[in-house]
Amino acid sequence: MYWKCQKEAGSNELLNQITEQIPNPVLVSNEAGWVIGANGAVMRLTGWSFQELTTGRMTVFRHNSPIDDWYNLGGDEGHGLEVCLEKQDGMRLKLPIESVFTYRPPGQAVVAILREFSPQQEEYVQNLLTKYIIRAQEDERKRVSRELHDELGQNIYSVLVGLQVLEKAMPEAVQIQNLQQMVARSLAMLKNIAVELRPSTLDDLGLAAAIRSFLKHFEQTYGIEGQLTVSGEQHRYEPEIETALYRICQEAMLNVAKYAKVTEVQVFLQNYPDQLNLIVEDQGVGFDVGQLEIQGTGLGLYGMKERAQLVGGKVEIVSQVNLGTRVQATIPLTEKGGIWHAH
Structure with missing residues (x-):
């Protein structure tokens, strides 16, 4: 366990031994929210040295809302809380607090044991999110494809039929024939777009x-x-x-x-x-x-x-x-x- 104050390190030998046995990241903060202690898992997770960690405050959230006065929380009250950490590469992490308790070295402080996803869990969550995004894309493609075919496609086809009727009434009008060809090409393009978005035959x-x-x-x-x-x-x-x-x-x-x-x-x-x-x-x-x-x-x-x-x-x-x-x-x-x- 790393401590900002050597006096605190000496007076918390038992806590040092316990936290270094825990694979979870453990952070200790004072009443003002400044980091005063952390175990090696925190440095491994964030990439920061302990000296760099102590230059920032712990930001604690409950339901995405920051909590200012949280050092009195303890035990089960830690559930639903998250700590926001910034890694050395700039990526921001929100880690759930597994448990939190207060203790009293020289100066009141609070210990937060965080729950970290394993690489396998992170990969699983990432795959789940990617799968959800792709499924949402496919659902939207399906919706747009059907609307193009059923709504816009039918409207364009109706225009084409109307032009055919008009051509019979005015066979000498060359412009009507040109319009028919343009509308027919537009209808074919629309059908191609609808198929490329999501072919109905697949479903x-x-x-x-x-x-x-x-x-x-x-x-x-x-x-x-x-x-x-x-x-x-x-x-x-x-x-x-x-x-x-x-x-x-x-x-x-x-x-x-x-x-x-x-x-x-x-x-x-x-x-x-x-x-x-x-x-x-x-x-x-x-x-x-x-x-x-x-x-x-x-x-x-x-x-x-x-x-x-x-x-x-x-x-x-x-x-x-x-x-x-x-x-x-x-x-x-x-x-x-x-x-x-x-x-």
Whole structure:
């Protein structure tokens, strides 16, 4: 235990022994809120030296509201409180107080034992938040896509029908024909945008049907033929799995269009009892995978890997210059075809 005043250190030998045995961060503050003691876990967590820690005050919150007079709290009253700490890298942490008690060295003070997330817990929470954000994005994409198709799409189609009726009444009006073409193109663009945002086939018919529909649209857009081969017994999987693999397929195909210089691409969807594989393979120009990661260009690699990891899977890329590229996403499954969680 580190103390600002050597006199306090000598008079609290038992507290020193206890706090250094505790893996949790422990902070000691005086009535004014200044840090006067801390164990090694605090320095490890924040990156600060003890001398640097004592230049700041402890900010204690309850329900996001700062508490000024908190040194009289004790025991169970510590629950619901948080201490705000700033790490050396500038990141701000709010750590829950597990317990708090007062004691009386020379000058009244309070001891706060904090609860720190383990790296595994932090990773779990981060993944949970990322998964929530992606799910919220997909829900919003779905909502906007349906509104574009059902509302705006129907309105534009009604305008197109009205122009067709008007053309029959005024066949000599060239401007009406031009307007018809413009409206028809706008309607087609709107449908494409709606599909790219969130294809209804993914929700209604499943992953294989959605990929087939996407490949057809991809060929019309980029002139690259996509062949889908499905093996194994097909199932409907959890929405998170189907969405993740569909977005990975989209990203991989977009890379093919941008960089591969090919006229066709092969897509494989392999259904196994314990895992689901998606493979996008081309015979294009390829690239040096190691150099790609060094340069950090990514080609959407980070996004693909993150989506796969959120459903317990992984993405591997194999490529050689002039020998093509293979992107494989592998998702382990439970017996019921759900997400497999490692324990």
